[in-house]
Amino acid sequence: MNVYYPSNADPRSVYVHVPFCRHRCGYCNFALVAGRDHLIDPFLDALEAEAKSLPKTFEIDTLFLGGGTPSHLSEKQLARLGEILFSRFSLAHGAEVSAECNPSDISKSLLNSLVSIGVNRISLGVQSFNSEKLNVLQRDHNGEVAKRAFSLAMEKIGNVSMDLIFAAPDETVPQWEQDLETAIALKPSHLSTYELTWEKGTTFWNRKQRGELDSSNENLRVDMYQAAIDRCESAGLSQYEVSSFASTGKRCQHNLQYWLCNSWFAFGPGAASFTNGVRNTNHRSPTTWMKRILADGSAIDEAEPLSEREHAIERLIFGLRMVDGIEIAGFEEASGASLKSLVGRTIDELIGRGLLERTETFLRLTPEGRMVADAVAVELL
Numbered sequence: 332m333n334v335y336y337p338s339n340a341d342p343r344s345v346y347v348h349v350p351f352c353r354h355r356c357g358y359c360n361f362a363l364v365a366g367r368d369h370l371i372d373p374f375l376d377a378l379e380a381e382a383k384s385l386p387k388t389f390e391i392d393t394l395f396l397g398g399g400t401p402s403h404l405s406e407k408q409l410a411r412l413g414e415i416l417f418s419r420f421s422l423a424h425g426a427e428v429s430a431e432c433n434p435s436d437i438s439k440s441l442l443n444s445l446v447s448i449g450v451n452r453i454s455l456g457v458q459s460f461n462s463e464k465l466n467v468l469q470r471d472h473n474g475e476v477a478k479r480a481f482s483l484a485m486e487k488i489g490n491v492s493m494d495l496i497f498a499a500p501d502e503t504v505p506q507w508e509q510d511l512e513t514a515i516a517l518k519p520s521h522l523s524t525y526e527l528t529w530e531k532g533t534t535f536w537n538r539k540q541r542g543e544l545d546s547s548n549e550n551l552r553v554d555m556y557q558a559a560i561d562r563c564e565s566a567g568l569s570q571y572e573v574s575s576f577a578s579t580g581k582r583c584q585h586n587l588q589y590w591l592c593n594s595w596f597a598f599g600p601g602a603a604s605f606t607n608g609v610r611n612t613n614h615r616s617p618t619t620w621m622k623r624i625l626a627d628g629s630a631i632d633e634a635e636p637l638s639e640r641e642h643a644i645e646r647l648i649f650g651l652r653m654v655d656g657i658e659i660a661g662f663e664e665a666s667g668a669s670l671k672s673l674v675g676r677t678i679d680e681l682i683g684r685g686l687l688e689r690t691e692t693f694l695r696l697t698p699e700g701r702m703v704a705d706a707v708a709v710e711l712l
């Protein structure tokens with residue numbers, strides 16, 4: 332589904348933010364509440380109201396249940412979530428339905444519930460198999476729990492992605508390589524590797540300010556990233572985006588829609604949709620979002636209309652996150668503008684410096700360019 336659609340096309344993707352977790356991990360700055368499960372039913376009431384505000388029903392190709400932790404919902408609550416969504420959306424043939432899951436939540440009955448609402452892809456928040464590193468990250472599972480969760484999910488659903496974090500405090504390259512090897516030996520269909528980020532407002536940030544935690548240095552982070560690329564590629568998980576690796580046919584179709592900058596609906600606190608050329612971001616606070624939806628039918632905190640040019644530039648920048656890059660003819664047709672007229676001179680300069688390459692049909696980052704992808708994006712902006 333690597334197809335570009337114009338910004339006024341009906342969205343064919345839906346993101347739902349489920350803002351509940353058992354506890355908040357020290358590095359996490361997502362919009363969520365921890366230990367307040369009595370809010371889950373009111374959240375579903377508000378979600379129903381938000382979904383009902385759509386003027387009609389839509390057929391979609393991808394649905395992503397993210398968070399937070401969708402797997403924190405009870406089986407009854409998951410069934411209701413499915414009813415709410417499928418009263419507004421129907422799944423196209425072959426649609427991808429992903430659910431983010433915490434390894435500690437995985438059981439046969441949870442997987443049955445997920446399958447009964449159409450889930451056919453699990454994104455498992457493993458982060459590491461090393462119990463010491465998991466402790467530092469304040470995760471509530473250990474390596475054995477993660478392996479068991481993966482096996483159960485693979486047995487039931489057969490399409491399981493794992494998230495892994497690198498550059499945790501005091502982590503070494505050999506420790507990271509061990510995590511990669513353990514993950515790869517389990518044969519996931521997809522792997523996402525993320526460098527630990529230090530977000531203001533998290534307990535990790537505060538502990539770093541007090542000198543209790545150290546972030547790793549730039550060279551170490553580059554070595555870890557390169558180790559992920561080397562290990563995954565040699566195990567048949569091809570890199571198709573800056574942080575994403577997949578076996579054949581298992582690329583995340585939902586995330587591809589973000590990188591193609593096609594339209595999508597989004598529901599829940601902090602969720603950002605892109606429809607009809609406008610990016611709408613909901614209020615981040617789960618309780619404020621609920622109150623506003625139930626009172627006014629909308630909890631949009633920020634509406635940002637993108638001009639055609641702004642949308643085309645975003646398409647270019649996000650598209651270059653994909654290893655395949657931009658498919659030039661499709662990009663130009665959907666954007667209504669040529670690459671040359673948008674940023675032709677900057678592209679020529681970046682090609683001259685060996686950071687971009689252009690084939691007859693594609694424009695993409697070179698391997699050197701991928702190492703400095705953020706700096707290339709700034710130049711294109």
Ligand code: SF4
Nearest residue numbers: 352355356359398399
């Ligand atoms: S489980 Fe995930 S979403 Fe929940 S607090 Fe931890 S990192 Fe954040």
